[in-house]
Amino acid sequence: MSWELLLWLLALCALILPLVQFLRFLRADADLTLLWAEWQGRRPEWELTDMVVWVTGASSGIGEELALQLSKLGVSLVLSARRVQELERVKRRCLENGNLKEKDILVLPLDLTDTNSHEAATKAVLQEFGKGFFSALQCELIQYPGITFCNVYPGPVQSNIVKNALTEEVTKPMKTGMDQSYKMPTSRCVRLMLIAMANDLKEVWISDHPVLMGAYMWQYMPTWALWLTSKLGKKRMQNFKNGLDPDSSYKIWKTKRD
Numbered sequence: 001m002s003w004e005l006l007l008w009l010l011a012l013c014a015l016i017l018p019l020v021q022f023l024r025f026l027r028a029d030a031d032l033t034l035l036w037a038e039w040q041g042r043r044p045e046w047e048l049t050d051m052v053v054w055v056t057g058a059s060s061g062i063g064e065e066l067a068l069q070l071s072k073l074g075v076s077l078v079l080s081a082r083r084v085q086e087l088e089r090v091k092r093r094c095l096e097n098g099n100l101k102e103k104d105i106l107v108l109p110l111d112l113t114d115t116n117s118h119e120a121a122t123k124a125v126l127q128e129f130g131k132g133f134f135s136a137l138q139c140e141l142i143q144y145p146g147i148t149f150c151n152v153y154p155g156p157v158q159s160n161i162v163k164n165a166l167t168e169e170v171t172k173p174m175k176t177g178m179d180q181s182y183k184m185p186t187s188r189c190v191r192l193m194l195i196a197m198a199n200d201l202k203e204v205w206i207s208d209h210p211v212l213m214g215a216y217m218w219q220y221m222p223t224w225a226l227w228l229t230s231k232l233g234k235k236r237m238q239n240f241k242n243g244l245d246p247d248s249s250y251k252i253w254k255t256k257r258d
Contacts, residue, residue, distance in 0.1 A: 028212060029184060030192050031205040038195050044073060047198035052129045054078040056112060059086035061159030062193075064093075065186040069194060071098025071105075078125050080110035150196050153215065155207020156183040156247040178245045184208055 028035060053070050057063035059081035067077055071094035079087045087107045094100055106128050110121050158180045189206050196204040205215045217225035236246040 026209065029188065029206070029208050030212070031215070034192055034196055034201060034204045034206070037199040037201060038192065041195065041199040044191075044194035044198040048194065049074050052076045052078065052125070054080065054125060056080045056110065058090055059083045061161055062154065062157060062186055062189060064090050065190045066193060067094055068097060069187070069190050071095075071100050073194075074099045076100070076104045076129060078106045078108050078128075080108045080121070082109065082111050084109050150193075150201055151203045152193055152196065153203070153205045153207075154184075154189050155205075155211035155215075157189045157206075158183045158186050180245070183247065 025032070030038075048070070053075050055063050055067045055070070055077060058067050058077075058079040063081070067079055067090055070077060077094065077100070079090055081087055084107070087109065091105050091107055094105060095102065106125065108121055108124060110117060112118075184207065192204070192206050205212060207215065214225060214228070217228065239246045
């Protein structure tokens with residue numbers, strides 16, 4: 001092979017590679033570091049067994065799905081939220097579908113807004129399991145080596161969070177029965193969270209476009225991101241006031257992309 005041909009091949013690769021990466025980015029549903037970890041990193045099935053994971057907001061949505069997938073990995077669970085009956089329901093699902101026994105799951109009712117209850121709740125977890133725990137929401141405890149944290153920033157995900165959102169009137173609920181098919185499935189979001197945990201990633205972004213694109217813009221082009229947000233934010237606020245899903249504007253993007 002001549003040097004001239006080799007140089008042409010290298011130049012062609014230099015042109016094609018950025019294009020391939022750009023096309024992959026357009027199809028991405030998480031930040032590129034997380035997607036690399038999903039492809040080449042450690043598996044949750046290898047890394048997360050024999051752990052104790054404290055899931056706050058475990059009564060529905062992402063928290064419930066996280067508890068369910070962790071139970072299949074044999075991870076001991078602490079389930080916290082305000083609604084005790086819903087926590088017991090989630091516990092039953094974990095026992096029926098996971099690899100845990102009754103003693104492996106602690107239902108611990110907790111209101112995170114009541115900061116005075118945090119210390120007692122932490123002591124209850126340590127007393128129950130006798131070792132450190134994982135809590136993605138307590139990054140202030142980084143000074144303690146036995147506790148790991150990961151900041152997860154999810155975009156629009158299929159869950160009941162919209163039903164509990166406030167409108168312009170505190171007593172006015174959001175409309176029910178809204179189409180959420182254009183949002184990321186909860187199971188996919190949680191799987192990416194587990195990969196982030198298994199690979200000890202400190203911060204991950206999980207979302208389809210255009211929210212993922214917005215996250216990159218805020219990181220690297222904040223001025224442009226602020227300008228774009230000011231334009232798109234008006235529509236989201238109007239949806240809030242009308243009792244609609246504020247993320248419904250993204251449905252058009254998802255439909256075109258598919």
